[in-house]
Amino acid sequence: MLIEATELADVLVLTPQPFRDGRGLFTRTFDAAEFDAHLGVPGLSATFVQDSQSRSYRGVVRGMHGRAGRGEAKLVRCAHGSVHDVLVDIRPESRTFGYQQSFLLDDNDFRHLYVPPGFLHGFQALSPVADVCYRIDRPHVPGEDLGVAFDDPDLGVPWPQPVTVVSDRDADARSWRQLLETLRIEHEGPVRHFRPRS
Known part of the structure; x- marks a missing residue:
């Protein structure tokens, strides 16, 4: 498994190395020993406690979601089809606070993201x-949910296709500025963008 850093601090891209032949392919989608060794934190992979899956149809947007408190770490991958995946760093102490980056996740490369708490x-x-x-390191606590509207102008996410459906929760989500006020973070201006990773 290839593990690479991204422009966003502490976010990793994990790319399996599938074996392909006339039958199709076989791949290991996650290796705890390699993951822990790369991060230098023995046993970190054992902190993942919940696996979840969503199914979405073309154009659907899910996001932008976060978590208050100590946040949550997660591994995210697209098991079938392809998605335009977006992360925004909301950790005030981070060197990439207020930056976003997008990634192509699909069922061809099986690439997935390690997303630390605070995004x-x-x-x-x-x-x-x-x-x-999604493989997540904490059980879901609805009262800790954070969200910013997928079409917030300060967030400025360049969704690549027309948006077809969003949930009521996502349609009613707060703005980037309201999130900063809730988190008591002083920050001027819109979110900044790193180049997309494909």
């Missing part, structure tokens, strides 16, 4: 059907 996350389905799998 907004969202994606848009690019294929007719997209199944996204």
Whole structure:
């Protein structure tokens, strides 16, 4: 498994190395020993306690979601189809606070993201059907949910396709400025963008 840093501080891209032959392919989608060794934190992979999966249809946007308190770490991958995945760093002490970066996740490269606590996350389905799998290090606590509107102008996410469907929760989400006020973070201006990773 290839593990690479991204422009966003502490975010990693994990790319499996599938074995392909006339039958199709076989790949190891996650290796705890390699992951822990790369981060230099023995046992970190054992902190993941919940696996979830979503299915979305082309154009659907899910996001932008985050978590208050100590946040949550997660591994995100697209098991079927493809998605335009977006992260925004909301950690005030981070050197990349207020930056966003997008990634193509699909069922061809099986690339997935390690997202540490302190990020907004969202994606848009690019294929007719997209199944996204999440491995999360904390049980869900609804009262800690954070969100910013997917179309907030200060967030400025460049969704690659027309947005077809969002949940009521995402349609009613707060603005980037309201999130900063809630978190008591002083920051001027819109979110800045790193180049997309494909």
